Amino acid sequence: MRTYLQAFDLWEVVNSDVEPEPLRANPTVAQMKQYFEEKSKKYKAISYIQNCVSDVIFTRIMACETPKQAWYKLKEEFQGTERIRQQQLLNLRRDFENLKMKEEETVKKYSDRIMAVVNSIRLIGEQFDEARIVEKVFSTLPERYEAKISSLEDSRDLVIISLTELINALYAQEQRRASRIEEHQKGAFQAKTKGQMLVQARCCVSTLQEEGHVERACKQNGRPGQNQAQYKKAEAQVAEDSSDHEEWVFAVSCSAGQKKGTKG
Template identity: 70%
Template sequence: MSFSPPPPPVFAGESYNIWAVKMKTYLQAHDLWNVVQNDTEPPPLRANPTIAQIRQYNEDCAKKYKAMSCLQSGVSDAIFTRIMACDTPKEAWDKLKEEFQGSDKTRQQQLINLRRDFENLRMKDSETIKQYADRIMSTVNNIRLLGDDFSDQRVVEKIITTLPEKCESKISSLEDSRDLSAIPLTELINALYAQE
């Protein structure tokens, strides 16, 4: 049974980082990501190539156009006009990345702001554990989408140390049954949900 992936995700100008992750995976599924990433031409054929070598060379040359087709199909018409003059898939990818993700300096500033937001998060009295966990994970996922390696253990520590007093008994009972310094994030959240 062969795998037939769905059409590429379409980027319309919102949530670039999420689209970029999906599109990268889409291109990898089609064995086209290296063409986008490296922007290299296949080496020229040697003298007296075999039929197999000619076929391979033609397939390698076509990858550039297949990748470009995927990128062009993966953006709305309004975004397409920004990359239609690009000659290579790498040029189109880099143009979208620069415009919608910003420069390294901009991304660094976004990371600083998101880390500050993370550090300032506290559970509100009116919030449920699920709502608080969703709020934390939204910030953490945005940090990860910008390429920062943000450990689950750091999130676990954040949740444990910022729960309000009304949750003290939940944390105490968890401490009695599990090692909180090594508990997986999903296990912590599920245990807190169960007690809520």
């Protein structure tokens, strides 16, 4: 609201509530124009304030005759008395000092939590410089950021580093760490899947052996030794190339099913 009024050169009217000096006798056209412009600023300011608030808030300031009265009425409604403001400020300072980053929290979410408290302090009217926020972030980061902090200490002057630069540097580290974890998990999943497919393939072959299908096929061909060697070779191929496991097992199962049908 203050910025909005300043944009129209009306903040001084709200802050001082001073009436313009009355016109002297026989004023010029320029003097009359300036006088009425200055006098109308009061009505413009109170009009802007009334138009910027909700209907519920408007009922609280509609009896105010000057912009200064309306402004202080709003200030009293939303900020309370000076004693209440000081108590709020004390509580917010305590909240800021107690802030710590959680283990599962990202640096951007943590910075948002910090800025929520800082902005509340600033809205009350307390000055809060960025260097203090940067110091707070550095002092409350978990151990996993120690390497990055040391790197920043070696390459930058931490006294003048901006909050945005610090958060972006820490966020970049988080992204690299997340990528490494994802690649590791993906590799572990692929290895586990490959092992499961190999076990399934061997179990299927063992089942066929127990039912006599492979041995029967060897006896029918009259060359058991050669077929057994081919079978061992096929089993080794299953272990080597996991991409062919499903097709190989499917082929063996189908062959077994056909042999069972032929026998019947």
